[in-house]
Amino acid sequence: MYDIAIFWDWVSFAVRWLHVITAMAWIGSSFYFIALDLGLNRNIEGPADGEEWQVHGGGFYHVQKYLVAPATMPEHLTWFKWESYTTWLSGVAMLMVVYWAGSELYLIDPAKMDLSTWQAIGISAGSLAVGWAIYDGLCKSKLGEHPTLLMVLLFAVLVVMSWGFNQVFTGRAALLHLGAFTATIMTANVAMIIMPNQRIVVADLKAGRVPDAKYGKIAKLRSTHNNYLTLPVIFLMLSNHYPLSFGTPYAWIIACLVFLMGVTIRHYFNSMHARSGRPNWTWGMTVILFVVIAWLSSVPHFDGDVETAEAAPLTAYEQRYAQADGFEQAHDIVQGRCAMCHARAPVWERVRWAPKGILLETRADIARNARAIFLHAGVSHAMPPANITGIAAEDRAILAAWYRSAN
Structure with missing residues (x-):
């Protein structure tokens, strides 16, 4: 699949x-x-x-x-x-x-x-x-x-x-x-x-x-x-x-x-x-x-915070990937290697808005973007750029295996 x-x-x-x-x-x-x-x-x-x-x-x-x-x-x-x-x-x-x-x-x-x-x-x-x-x-x-x-x-x-x-x-x-x-x-x-x-x-x-x-x-x-x-x-x-x-x-x-x-x-x-x-x-x-x-x-604007986003119930689509085998490991990898840029308030220098508008802070964020994570960080090395956060080959394999387990 x-x-x-x-x-x-x-x-x-x-x-x-x-x-x-x-x-x-x-x-x-x-x-x-x-x-x-x-x-x-x-x-x-x-x-x-x-x-x-x-x-x-x-x-x-x-x-x-x-x-x-x-x-x-x-x-x-x-x-x-x-x-x-x-x-x-x-x-x-x-x-x-x-x-x-x-x-x-x-x-x-x-x-x-x-x-x-x-x-x-x-x-x-x-x-x-x-x-x-x-x-x-x-x-x-x-x-x-x-x-x-x-x-x-x-x-x-x-x-x-x-x-x-x-x-x-x-x-x-x-x-x-x-x-x-x-x-x-x-x-x-x-x-x-x-x-x-x-x-x-x-x-x-x-x-x-x-x-x-x-x-x-x-x-x-x-x-x-x-x-x-x-x-x-x-x-x-x-x-x-x-x-x-x-x-x-x-x-x-x-x-x-x-x-x-x-x-x-x-x-x-x-x-x-x-x-x-x-x-x-x-x-x-x-x-x-x-x-x-x-x-x-x-212009500064209020666009919600992580706490509010975490409390929101998951959709059926998000549950599909959040309940798949390997999600917890994938969640930790994304949190440690991707979320500093793909955040509501990015902390990476010179990044003001999340690239492509994709957020990867919460469990729902990560589950919602499972396909993008698979394509850009799992089976390819497109993200992060120049592998600046140092995702190991083993971690990419984990991300790919998580997506595959849900499909």
Whole structure:
């Protein structure tokens, strides 16, 4: 049975790798086309809306854009869609593998809301669908004619969702879900709006009709939203590696400020690509926002103590490992070699929050994180870093044997 834990961890690794690869492809093409569109030379004669000469890899490229469509259907037409679809599909797969399958450890926080596994999964999946419905409804309303006001309202929706996720899930899962919520909107923009509109234009061209310009206008609005949402999504996807971002009751505020940072950074580059100047004030604003985020991550707060945690009853999942053969020995090893960092108030120098937000102080903590202990300190030497606390090979064998005895 213990081989399944190793296999599952490699599945997680493979899905994460795929997600990163496809996300790079999607983000790269998205940023390129936004920069291309903003930088087009529109002082030209002819049916094209603009053109651009570019040089890369030893070759020159002449790119032209048509505001609606060319007079006839091109013989060869490249579609950009699978980068987006594969990024979302691999992201959902990772959500399932890491957070749904590991809900007791990564998703559910009984101190916030005591959910069953299926209740937590239902809220997780349902929130993504509801988010798209709200966003799409706002865009299709008359607000779509007022892009700035629409963006302000969309930011308000993100603030509410950030707060809501933080009331239900662990801090780590809350930020991850806000990222998944936003990424779902971005991919749905491609699948439900941009691609269908482009197909209508293509069908009109094939039929010899003049395409309606409104379809391109709608697609461009959604594409612009995706452009401004990309950087915050990247931050939220990486946040689970940095407890300073999620290991605080102010994590939902941090997430909201990250969206504002994404706007300031993209505004600078979009202005530069459009040749409308370099608004350097955006970098000053970005630094200020980042400083505020760093301050929020270190504001002292009460997060319970060891005595209170020790007194809490064990869940069925925790009892499974706490009652397994070898637990007492494993408990002593973890207490002596790991708990100084993985604590509510770490005592190891320069460690302010428990790495990855994993606590290993109490019996419940250790039982809850049995799989992580097995993978990172039992069958591998990943923890502690450089074996700084000197876990002996015999102790690692004890940790591995304890986990195996429960499976």
